[in-house]
Amino acid sequence: MKIKKRDKATWIVRGVTLLIVIAIAVLMFIIGRGHTIYFDNKPFESAGDKIEAPYKVEVLVGGEKVARLKEGERGMVETMGQSFDMQLVITKEKNGKSSKVKVSLPIPYNMDGVVINLPAMLAGKGPEDYMTEFVPTPSSAELEDEEVVTDETEGLMDFGDE
Amino acid sequence: MKKTSIRDLVTRFSVPLMFVLICAVCAPISGLSPTYLINEIVTRMGRNAFLILSLLIPIMAGMGLNFSMTLGAMAGEIGLILVCDWQIVGIPGMILAMIISVPISALLGLFCGKVLNMAKGREMITSYIISFFINGIYQLVVLYMMGPIIPIKHGSIKLPRGYGIRNTVSLLSMRQKLDNLIPLNIAGIKIPVATFIVVFILCIVIVRFRKTKLGQDMRAVGQDMEVARDAGIDVERTRIISMILSTVFAGIGMIIYLQNMGNIATYSSHSQIGMFCIAALLVGGASVDKASIGNVFLGIILFHTMFIVAPKAGTVITGDSMIGEYFRVFVSYAVITVALIMYETGKRRAKSREGQMLAQQQEVSDED
Numbered sequence: 001m002k003i004k005k006r007d008k009a010t011w012i013v014r015g016v017t018l019l020i021v022i023a024i025a026v027l028m029f030i031i032g033r034g035h036t037i038y039f040d041n042k043p044f045e046s047a048g049d050k051i052e053a054p055y056k057v058e059v060l061v062g063g064e065k066v067a068r069l070k071e072g073e074r075g076m077v078e079t080m081g082q083s084f085d086m087q088l089v090i091t092k093e094k095n096g097k098s099s100k101v102k103v104s105l106p107i108p109y110n111m112d113g114v115v116i117n118l119p120a121m122l123a124g125k126g127p128e129d130y131m132t133e134f135v136p137t138p139s140s141a142e143l144e145d146e147e148v149v150t151d152e153t154e155g156l157m158d159f160g161d162e
Numbered sequence: 163m164k165k166t167s168i169r170d171l172v173t174r175f176s177v178p179l180m181f182v183l184i185c186a187v188c189a190p191i192s193g194l195s196p197t198y199l200i201n202e203i204v205t206r207m208g209r210n211a212f213l214i215l216s217l218l219i220p221i222m223a224g225m226g227l228n229f230s231m232t233l234g235a236m237a238g239e240i241g242l243i244l245v246c247d248w249q250i251v252g253i254p255g256m257i258l259a260m261i262i263s264v265p266i267s268a269l270l271g272l273f274c275g276k277v278l279n280m281a282k283g284r285e286m287i288t289s290y291i292i293s294f295f296i297n298g299i300y301q302l303v304v305l306y307m308m309g310p311i312i313p314i315k316h317g318s319i320k321l322p323r324g325y326g327i328r329n330t331v332s333l334l335s336m337r338q339k340l341d342n343l344i345p346l347n348i349a350g351i352k353i354p355v356a357t358f359i360v361v362f363i364l365c366i367v368i369v370r371f372r373k374t375k376l377g378q379d380m381r382a383v384g385q386d387m388e389v390a391r392d393a394g395i396d397v398e399r400t401r402i403i404s405m406i407l408s409t410v411f412a413g414i415g416m417i418i419y420l421q422n423m424g425n426i427a428t429y430s431s432h433s434q435i436g437m438f439c440i441a442a443l444l445v446g447g448a449s450v451d452k453a454s455i456g457n458v459f460l461g462i463i464l465f466h467t468m469f470i471v472a473p474k475a476g477t478v479i480t481g482d483s484m485i486g487e488y489f490r491v492f493v494s495y496a497v498i499t500v501a502l503i504m505y506e507t508g509k510r511r512a513k514s515r516e517g518q519m520l521a522q523q524q525e526v527s528d529e530d
Contacts, residue, residue: 025261032254034335078335080251112249112316138317145322148329150301150429 031081036113038076038134041069044120046129051119055096058089069118082107090122105131177497178447181464184493185471192474197350199470206466207459208341208357209422214439214458215364216411220285221453222372223404224384227440227498230274230289230405234412235432236300237266242417242426243304243331247314251335253343256421263413270296271409275402282387286450286502293436304428327428337424357418364411365455380404384451441465441494450505468493 039059044051059067059075062085067075084105091098101122107114113134120130172179189199213231220228241259250258274292281288308314309325319331341354371377379400382390391397416435420426443453445468446461469490476486 021261025258028250028254028258028261029248032250032252032258034249034251034255078251080254142317143322146328148305148321148326148429150305 030109033080033082033109035079035084035107035111036076036134037079037084037107038074038113038115039067039069040074040115040117041119042072042074042117044117044123044125044130046120046125051123051125053119054090054092054122055094056091056098057118060087060089061085079107082109088118088122108133175447177445177500178460178464181445181468185464185467188471188475189467191478192471193478194471194474199467201351202470203463203466204351204353205341205422206469207462208354208361209419210439210442210462210466211361211458212364212418213412213415213435214443214462215361215368215455216408216415217439217443218368218453218455218458219371219380219404219408219411221448221451222377222384223380223401224387224451225278225289225401225404226286226450227443228289228405228408228412229286229436229440230270230292230296231408231412231439232293232432232436233270233274233296234263234267234409234414235416235435236296237263237270237409238413238416238420239426239428239432240266240300240303241413242333242420243308243314243319243327243428244312246331246333246335247316247319249316249335252339253336255336256340256417259417260414263417264410267410267413268406271406272402274409275405278405279398279401297433300432301429329428331426331428333420333424333426336421338422340418340421354422357422360418368455376400376403437498438465438494441497444497444501449501449508465494 039057041053041057043053053071055071057067057069058065059069059077061077061079066077069075084107086103086105088101088103089098090101103121105116105127108131111133113136115132115134117130117132213235216231216234217228220226238259241262244262245255245259248258274289277292278285278288303312305326308327309320314320314325314327319327321328338354340356340360341352343356344359346353346355372381379390379395380403382393382395383397383400387397390400416432419435420431442461442465443457444461445465446457446459448454448457448461472490472493473483473486476489477483479485
């Protein structure tokens with residue numbers, strides 16, 4: 001009877017351990033998801049609606065300046081997790097006064113790369129307007145066929161018979 | 163108490179002494195600055211220690227040098243490839259890769275342990291050949307199954323033909339994340355504190371494990387299998403557990419190793435790792451049947467000092483860096499060969515000594 005009780009306890013401990021490991025894995029999936037965020041300081045146009053881009057936008061992430069964008073420029077930063085916090089220092093006109101804005105955005109899990117149109121976001125448009133997925137175009141090097149070498153002794157057994 | 167002569171000590175520590183000599187000669191010739199040298203050794207210690215520590219448990223169980231640690235390395239690589247494709251980055255990516263690698267390593271360790279139980283007394287050569295066999299299966303999985311059966315999304319990982327993994331997978335998103343987690347720089351020497359903490363935890367686990375019932379069983383099995391069996395120890399089970407533990411630790415060690423390197427050579431990273439880890443352990447003064455944590459660290463220091471200084475010294479002496487490259491590679495293999503010869507010679511000597519003693523005892527009893 002005692003042995004059966006101990007067996008049961010062992011299985012419970014194993015089950016709980018497995019559950020904890022699975023929970024950690026799920027947590028890592030969520031908090032460790034990497035995204036590349038692209039910031040566009042470009043004029044935004046949609047259904048006849050046009051929003052002009054400011055003269056200069058500086059993007060700070062975690063207190064560190066990651067991009068300094070003049071009109072029409074794009075910057076990027078690598079980030080981890082499902083929410084993205086940044087501080088924008090906006091200068092609307094040349095030699096004009098700059099203002100600071102703090103922004104916190106939820107990043108869609110399924111998107112590796114996200115393009116944020118800063119003028120649209122600052123104008124109060126919805127995420128469906130200012131956020132689009134970045135689809136990379138494969139470089140010519142990526143498209144080039146690659147010879148896979150799996151055997152380090154490849155060719156050593158070639159005695160030139162044929 | 164038996165007195166140890168200087169000759170015995172020199173014989174026992176001949177390999178580390180030889181390496182101390184090589185390093186002492188080559189280091190000044192190489193012209194490398196002490197700061198650079200120490201920096202490199204510290205980095206390599208963080209990179210390799212976990213992997214080499216994984217070799218200690220099978221030695222404790224009398225299974226010799228675990229050449230099949232590459233099985234764990236392959237499991238670690240599979241974990242990293244999947245994590246890279248899922249775009250899980252940084253430390254969470256490493257942890258997830260470890261979680262994925264553990265069941266794969268455990269299964270491979272179980273298989274390896276079962277096979278080694280069928281080949282008792284020939285564990286090292288068997289484990290060496292198993293690593294080639296599993297490498298074939300790894301290639302089948304990575305080269306043909308990843309893509310059509312195991313979904314791989316990203317073109318930077320997948321071969322342009324649509325299936326299979328590229329020769330090199332970038333780990334830029336988790337490169338040195340563990341090493342730099344707790345940054346510490348002393349006199350220009352970068353110390354990977356977090357990695358050392360992980361290695362230290364494994365050292366503690368190994369030390370504590372030796373004192374557990376299972377650890378004691380392993381030591382008993384390592385000393386004499388028949389006596390252990392008579393004492394009621396399930397020898398086969400104990401040996402399998404030692405292989406599972408070693409393979410699982412090797413998988414985790416490979417992830418730590420690759421995060422430091424920053425990329426995976428998909429088809430070759432694992433193939434050399436077993437050989438170099440075993441060579442480093444032997445250089446530290448370990449033998450086929452006896453190894454300690456001290457041997458691991460001494461081995462890393464000596465073996466990797468030789469690895470760093472040999473090509474430079476070769477260039478200075480001969481004008482050709484390849485001489486140094488050849489030198490360090492052939493020395494690695496030579497160390498393993500010498501260790502195996504010494505082990506076999508020792509075993510034969512002990513056997514003949516036992517025989518002589520038995521003959522003497524018989525003579526005495528006949529005279530009586």
